[in-house]
Structures are given as C-alpha cells and as structure tokens.
Amino acid sequence: MPDRSRRDVAPRSRDDVLGRLQLPPPAAMPLDAEAATVVATVAGRMAGELIQAGSFERVFDGMNRSLVEAGVPVGRVYLAFRTLHPLIAAVSFLWQAGQPVERMVMAHGLVGVSEAWQRSPLNYMLTHDMHWMRRRLTGPEASREFALFEDLVAEGMTDYVATATAFGSGLGGNGVLASWTADAPDGFSDRDLAILSALQVHLAAACRLAFTAQVSDTVAMTYLGQHAGRRVLSGQIRRGDGELIPAAIFLSDLRGSTAMAERLGVGRFMELVNRYFECAAEPVLGAGGEVLSLMGDSVLAIFPLAVYGDEVEAACDAALAAARDAERRLELWNRERAAEGEPRVDFGIGLHLGRVMFGNIGTAERLQFTAIDRSINEAARLEDLSKTLGHRIIASGTFAARATAAWRSLGRVQLRGSAREQEVFTPAPAANRLALAAGTDAGGPPCPVPPDLVVHADWSVDARKRWMAVATRMEDGRYAAGVPEPVGPVDSLITRLIERARGGRSGGGRVLLGLDVVLGLPAAYAGLLRAERFSDALDRFAAAPEGLEPADRPEEISPERPFFPRRPGQGQGGPAELARRLGLDGPDDLRRICEHATIARRAAAPLFWTMGPAQVGRAAAHVWRHLLIPARRAGLDLGLWPFDGRLGELVARHAVTVVEAYPAAFHRHLGVRLGRQAANGRGSKRNRNDRAANAATLMEAARRLDFVIDMPLVAELGDGFGNGARGEDQFDAVVGLMGMLQVLAGARPTGEPRLAPVTTVEGWILGQSPAELKLPEDSFS
Numbered sequence: 001m002p003d004r005s006r007r008d009v010a011p012r013s014r015d016d017v018l019g020r021l022q023l024p025p026p027a028a029m030p031l032d033a034e035a036a037t038v039v040a041t042v043a044g045r046m047a048g049e050l051i052q053a054g055s056f057e058r059v060f061d062g063m064n065r066s067l068v069e070a071g072v073p074v075g076r077v078y079l080a081f082r083t084l085h086p087l088i089a090a091v092s093f094l095w096q097a098g099q100p101v102e103r104m105v106m107a108h109g110l111v112g113v114s115e116a117w118q119r120s121p122l123n124y125m126l127t128h129d130m131h132w133m134r135r136r137l138t139g140p141e142a143s144r145e146f147a148l149f150e151d152l153v154a155e156g157m158t159d160y161v162a163t164a165t166a167f168g169s170g171l172g173g174n175g176v177l178a179s180w181t182a183d184a185p186d187g188f189s190d191r192d193l194a195i196l197s198a199l200q201v202h203l204a205a206a207c208r209l210a211f212t213a214q215v216s217d218t219v220a221m222t223y224l225g226q227h228a229g230r231r232v233l234s235g236q237i238r239r240g241d242g243e244l245i246p247a248a249i250f251l252s253d254l255r256g257s258t259a260m261a262e263r264l265g266v267g268r269f270m271e272l273v274n275r276y277f278e279c280a281a282e283p284v285l286g287a288g289g290e291v292l293s294l295m296g297d298s299v300l301a302i303f304p305l306a307v308y309g310d311e312v313e314a315a316c317d318a319a320l321a322a323a324r325d326a327e328r329r330l331e332l333w334n335r336e337r338a339a340e341g342e343p344r345v346d347f348g349i350g351l352h353l354g355r356v357m358f359g360n361i362g363t364a365e366r367l368q369f370t371a372i373d374r375s376i377n378e379a380a381r382l383e384d385l386s387k388t389l390g391h392r393i394i395a396s397g398t399f400a401a402r403a404t405a406a407w408r409s410l411g412r413v414q415l416r417g418s419a420r421e422q423e424v425f426t427p428a429p430a431a432n433r434l435a436l437a438a439g440t441d442a443g444g445p446p447c448p449v450p451p452d453l454v455v456h457a458d459w460s461v462d463a464r465k466r467w468m469a470v471a472t473r474m475e476d477g478r479y480a481a482g483v484p485e486p487v488g489p490v491d492s493l494i495t496r497l498i499e500r501a502r503g504g505r506s507g508g509g510r511v512l513l514g515l516d517v518v519l520g521l522p523a524a525y526a527g528l529l530r531a532e533r534f535s536d537a538l539d540r541f542a543a544a545p546e547g548l549e550p551a552d553r554p555e556e557i558s559p560e561r562p563f564f565p566r567r568p569g570q571g572q573g574g575p576a577e578l579a580r581r582l583g584l585d586g587p588d589d590l591r592r593i594c595e596h597a598t599i600a601r602r603a604a605a606p607l608f609w610t611m612g613p614a615q616v617g618r619a620a621a622h623v624w625r626h627l628l629i630p631a632r633r634a635g636l637d638l639g640l641w642p643f644d645g646r647l648g649e650l651v652a653r654h655a656v657t658v659v660e661a662y663p664a665a666f667h668r669h670l671g672v673r674l675g676r677q678a679a680n681g682r683g684s685k686r687n688r689n690d691r692a693a694n695a696a697t698l699m700e701a702a703r704r705l706d707f708v709i710d711m712p713l714v715a716e717l718g719d720g721f722g723n724g725a726r727g728e729d730q731f732d733a734v735v736g737l738m739g740m741l742q743v744l745a746g747a748r749p750t751g752e753p754r755l756a757p758v759t760t761v762e763g764w765i766l767g768q769s770p771a772e773l774k775l776p777e778d779s780f781s
Helices: 014-018 033-053 056-069 121-127 147-154 190-210 212-224 226-233 257-264 266-280 282-286 312-339 374-389 397-402 433-440 490-502 523-529 534-543 575-581 616-633 647-653 663-670 688-692 695-705 711-719 726-745 758-762
Strands: 074-082 088-096 102-107 132-136 159-166 175-182 242-254 290-295 298-304 347-362 367-372 393-396 407-414 421-427 453-458 467-473 479-481 511-515 638-640 656-660
Touching: 033 056, 033 190, 056 074, 056 088, 056 190, 074 190, 102 711, 121 132, 121 159, 121 175, 159 190, 175 190, 242 266, 242 312, 242 374, 257 266, 266 282, 266 312, 266 347, 282 290, 282 298, 282 312, 282 663, 282 695, 298 312, 312 347, 312 393, 312 397, 312 421, 347 374, 347 397, 374 393, 374 407, 374 421, 393 397, 397 421, 453 490, 453 726, 467 726, 479 726, 490 511, 490 616, 490 656, 511 726, 523 534, 523 758, 534 616, 534 758, 616 638, 638 647, 647 656, 663 695, 663 726, 688 711, 688 726, 695 711, 695 726, 711 726
Parallel strands: 347 393, 453 511, 511 656, 638 656
Antiparallel strands: 074 088, 074 175, 088 102, 132 159, 159 175, 242 298, 242 347, 290 298, 347 367, 393 421, 407 421, 453 467, 467 479
8 A cells, every 4th residue: 555656765774763753652642622623623524524425535635624724734645545345455545735636546466565665654664563653854853764755845745744543453454554744834733743643543434434335335246246235235134025026037057067076176176167157147247137146056147127127028138148148158168178178068048037036035144135936946947958958048938938039949848846838948040139139149350450559438528528448459469458548638639549559660550449429420311411421521510610519599400500409308309300400301310220229228319419418419529520520631541430441451551440339339248237227226337336346247358358457457447446427437438448359359240331321421330230230131241
C-alpha cells in the first residue's frame, strides 16, 4: 500500500529514526475543549456521510475539508488499507486541497513488492511496528530520510505525520495507514497533532464500515451468484424464505467422472472439473441464467422468466442457447485434448420448464440458497436419458413447445419416478437462429493482417464521459492493455493513434478504432438526400454543418436538418411524427437493418433522436462533425467499415480503420451479465458492485483470447472501476475492446455484409451475426 513517491531512498538507521520522532505517544496528547469539539464535529460529519453517501471518496473528502475549516492545515492526505477481494489486495485514496479525491487500487502480487513501497515511510512503520511517525520537512530539524519528503517540500509542504491503526492485534494483519501533510509555514501545532491522533480511530472505523457492504456484495455474488446474492443481501436470509417462480431449468452432468477421478488423481481431476465448469456453467451466465450450484461434477442453473420480462420463449431460448454454447465449447476442448493425446470427455444436459421453489433451505445455522421442486428432479432425469438416447441435449416436451427452435422427437419415455410417459426432444441438426443469436454461431478466420493498435472509445458529447481502452500488439503477437484513458482532444485523436501505433517508427502502424456510435444512415433517409454512399452524406454535412445541429423547434425538422430536439414519447416528439416531418413512411424507415430487435436486445432508438434517454443522434452527429469529417478534410488515411471494403482488407490497406462496435453487443459473448433493470437480478452497469461482479468473467475471457491485462487494470476490474461517474464508461470501453479482440481472433464472426444498402449507406455492427436478425445467410460472409 505505497505512499506515492517517485524515487525513494533508504532511510537512516532505525535508532536514528526512532530518535527523531519528535512526538510523544498519542495517549500523552490531551485534547482541550476546542480540539475535542473539532474531533466530534469531523467524526460526526464522517458518520453522516458514510450512511448517506455510498462513496468513500465523498466521506474522505468531507473529513479533510472539515479539518481545513477547523484550522488544521492539511494540504495532502493519503490513506491505504487492505481489502477482501479475489482480485484487489489494497485500495488507497489521495486528497489534495482543491482537487478531487484520487482513488487507486492495487492487485494481488503488487502490494509490498515495488521498490518505492519497500523504501517508503509507511512501509518502514509497518516493518518496525510503529503506530505514529512525525517528520519536519522544513527548518533546522528538516528530515530527508525518504525521497518522498523532497517531493512534498517541492509541493509546498512543511510537516509530515503518519498513523497506522490495526484491525485486531499487530500491524502485520489488516489495518489503515494514513499520512497527513501540513502546508502551513509552521507545520502542525500541538493542537493539530492531538486532533489527528484522536481522529485516527474514527477514520479507521469509517474505512472498515465503508467497505463492509462491498465485501458482503463481493462474497455474496461470488459464492451465490448475482440473482441469489442480491436476494440474500436484500434480507432473504431466514430458513424457509423463498418464493415459487417460473423458470427454464438447465442441468448438466459430467460423464464418467468417478473413473476419471481414480485415474487422474486429485490435482489433475480438479483441473479437468474446472475446465468442465467453464464449458457448462459460463454459457449459462453469458445467456443471463443463474448458476445455483456446482455439485461435484454437475451444474444446476435456472433462467427465471422475470429476468426476461416474463416471456417464456425468451427464457427457454436463452437456456437452449447456453446448452448449444456449452456443446460448442466441449467440441473445442476435445480438439485440444486430442492434440495432446488425451481421451475425449463428455457431458449431458437436461432442459425443462416449470415452477421452482427458489429460496433458503437447510438448518437454522447452515443455509443454502437454491431451487427445489419436482421440476428440478425431472430435469435431472432428462439429463440422465442423454446416456442412453445418444444425444447430448435432451428437452422435455414442455420446454420444446416454448423454445423457438427446430426440434427432433426422440419418442415417448417414462422418466424414472414418474407415473406417465412424455415425449422428449433434442435440437434438430439444422442451425437454430435464435440459439445462434445468443453466441453459439461460429467465428470467422483471424484477421490476416492484425492491427498494431486496437482501440474502443466509449463516446459521448460530454468530454468527461469519453474514455478509451487501448490494446497494443506485442512482439509475440499477443495484445496487451492497461487502464482506460481519456479520449482527449477529438480533433487530434486519429493522428495521435497513428503515431502511437507506429511506436516511434518512421512508417507503418495500423489502428482499428471502434466507436459505440452510429456509422451510417437509414436507407430511406439516404434516398431523400440522394446519397448513394455514406461518404456522400458526410460530404453533404461537411458543406452544410448546420444540418448536424438539432432543430430548435419540431417545425424546423427537414431532410436537410433531421436531428430531432424533443424528448421521445411526449406529444409530437414520437418517432411517427419525426418520420412524417422527414417525409418517410413510418418509424421503421428511421432504422437501419442492423438496428432491428433480436431475441437478445430491443430495437435501437431512431438515429435522429437527440434528447432524453435515447441520445443516439447526439453522439453520432458529434463523431461525424468533429472526427470523421475533419479527418477526411485533412486527407488522413482512413477506412470506414463496411462502406470501403471487408474488414481484413481495410486493416491491411489503411492507417486507421473505423468500425461501429457496441459493448452491449458483446456482453453475452464475453459472459458479462448486465441488464437494463437492476431489480430483475441481472444487474446494471451503472452499479459499481454489478460491474465488479463481472471481473472474473472478463479475466477468464481474456485468458481464452490470450489477451494480456496489466495488473492495474486487473485491480480496476475487481473494483468495478470505482464509484465515480466514469466507472460505467471505463467498464464499457474495456468490454468493447475485448469484443473487438474476439472478432480479430476469429472467436466471433465479423458479420461481413455483402448486400446493399448495408454496404453502401446503412453500415453494420462489428461482431453481429446475420443470424441475430434472421437475414439470408448468403447476404453475409
């Protein structure tokens, strides 16, 4: 948990240091009435903001500002402590007067190993079991034992105090480290020191309380799953708490596990079982289901109808998609095993539809949140039939009747324990488009000429919300990425990316830039403009840039000024009225082919809406005006996909290839579990804990892609990118980047269109399969 320093040097001897503490023990520093009032006021403010804020940054900032208001001359305060998280070892905060709090997270493996930390004053305190340290930074008694002090002096600081408060016994375990630096000419007074001494226990308590909820969420989501974890955290904790919910049921079981365990031994068998869970359980999470239990070598999961808007077909389609994806992953795994001379492995999957009791069972002291019902037992019997019927996926008639797929009947059977016969089914050999839409469609070939830089920019008209994730191609061919960074000045972005891709070379360097904005126009609207290609429309808007400005009044809307200024759904602000004013036949003429609804997502908002919750047009117009049009005017080597050719050709031919890529389109393929409504158990990307709950999934996806994530980004993923507003945008940037890398690696189809008007004016979304929109296969590559 390093105190920030650029170049720490070794401190003097321990005896010399201890002889220069210049401070009696904290217990010897009495508080007068005035100082006691300050401590009580600051502690009270911390407690109040801790209850209400939901952000420790705000609590920390309020504490330090309160100290300044009380006359304590703090100019810089640093705080660090360990946390209980599978990816994050520690978190720290830096406050400086007049600046926002800076939060830093440190991944496991980094804490305590850097040279800066090893030679820092805080580490010295830990290794020497010191709870308090003071150093004068100016004057005749100035200390230069640590290079950090020189940096602080350069910043105008005069006095340094550090505290260490342990949780439990000894500083070797968990606790809080804090340093306080004065910016007053005379440093800290005795009164100031007494206040800081008394305040450290309140600060430690605030730290511990502030992150209790986060730890609870982490543990609940990791061990119970998001849906069950959220229910438990909301208070459903007593034995018998639960409800009867309708759900599609998914149950998988590994074949021959007993014999494999005896043959492989414990260690190798555990590795095999974990790989099986990757095949069978990860597709469930990616399709929006809930893994209730990993029972030895079985996976029990449900797809609650409530998660899918109470649409039975959607829940069943998601469960079938997960089963097909599991089957695809198994085949890939068996190819790897065959290449290594290992025997094939197999598992069966039972699919059913019914009502399950979802809640707490067990004893008063030991509970498990799971689903129980006759439907679960029937799903297990269906899975068992896969051993004798020769098909990996077996579905009940009830399930098959509601899933929108082609099925093949396997005849009527009597399930063990059931008094009646029922017909069972397996998916027909023909590809099921709706299952393909959920991520089981085959990928394409890898990009023949990989770009040197892959960038996904999460775009917004607001510069504070524009963040980009950048992956650089290393010498070994793998891509590596760090923490998302601000996009910066838009007008120079493409030039900066080209230079970055070149890496100091005089030539070369290729960039693939993904933007989550619309590239292209509805064909019906392009016809009004007589624009045969999207580039024609860009040239037209370049000549008359006022066309990219929203109309001041609805009456001003025209084909030359199409952007709509009204909030959708209010009075004359609806899409039908917008279409009428543009001279189109109806709302469908406002959409491109790739924007229509699929089983996995709703239809996109009309391009020209610019206000309210669907601000599609604002971001598109901003990119067209400030990025694409200036780049074309400047003669930059720019290719627009798919208007200028196939993706691989464009990357090989142009310095920069720009594509339309949306994080939401990659969620299910990466296994990210987020939804529009946090209340339905699927989570929201606006929620830090829901973002953090997907960290392990994204790390695993990176492993499959052989994509290197540096340790600071690992920590940020585990932390959910913090409580700030930028967290959602940074999360989206990383998800978008990883989705683009999937396409480049051939793990996802590019979605290369071959039909007009897609290739001319409408454009396409990178990574979206034609199966998602049920378009003719021969229209795409």
